[in-house]
Amino acid sequence: MTPSRLRLLALFALAVPILLTAIASGESAAFGALALASAAGGFAMLLAGPVFRIILSVLIALLGACVVLVAVVTPESSGLEALALVAGVLQVLAGGWVATTVRRWPTGGSKYSRTRLDGDPASDWDSLSAGDDPTDDR
Numbered sequence: 001m002t003p004s005r006l007r008l009l010a011l012f013a014l015a016v017p018i019l020l021t022a023i024a025s026g027e028s029a030a031f032g033a034l035a036l037a038s039a040a041g042g043f044a045m046l047l048a049g050p051v052f053r054i055i056l057s058v059l060i061a062l063l064g065a066c067v068v069l070v071a072v073v074t075p076e077s078s079g080l081e082a083l084a085l086v087a088g089v090l091q092v093l094a095g096g097w098v099a100t101t102v103r104r105w106p107t108g109g110s111k112y113s114r115t116r117l118d119g120d121p122a123s124d125w126d127s128l129s130a131g132d133d134p135t136d137d138r
Contacts, residue, residue, distance in 0.1 A: 003106040010101055013094040014042050014060060020087035021067050027080035030070045038063045038091065045102075053102040061095025064088045 001009075018038045025032030041060045045053050067088030071081045 003104050006101055007105040010094075010098045010105070011042060011045075014038070014091070014098060017064065017067075017087040017091035017094060018042065021084055021091070024071075024080040024084035024087065027076075027078060027084070028070060028074055031067065031080075031084050034063050034067050034070070045098075050103055050105070050107075053105065054099050057095050057099040057102055059095075061092050061099070064091025064095055067091060 018035050021031050021038070022035040025035060038060050041056045041063070045056050048056060065088065067084055069088075071085040071088060074081050
């Protein structure tokens with residue numbers, strides 16, 4: 001499997017339980033907050049480096065455990081809590097799987113790199129926007 005397809009499959013595996021948790025947010029506001037935090041972590045994984053991706057995937061798995069905990073502690077038992085419980089378990093499993101496969105994802109481009117390439121006009125323009133002088137040798 002190519003690294004790009006692996007990344008797409010991993011993000012889809014994370015998106016499904018996050019969406020299910022968001023659906024269950026009608027029962028408890030905690031489910032909405034946990035779904036939002038998990039989605040933000042998933043989007044951050046697209047820009048992060050390999051080590052930070054592992055940290056984010058473990059964090060997403062922990063957020064899935066929090067979804068399970070909230071679903072178990074909620075006193076009323078309805079279909080939405082059961083949906084959130086299943087979603088939380090899926091999120092823990094998907095987060096663990098992503099943590100093991102994230103090293104094979106493609107690396108980010110130089111667009112988000114803090115280092116400037118010598119002679120790259122786009123990099124020089126970006127450094128001007130940041131307030132740096134590309135002609136300064138210091």
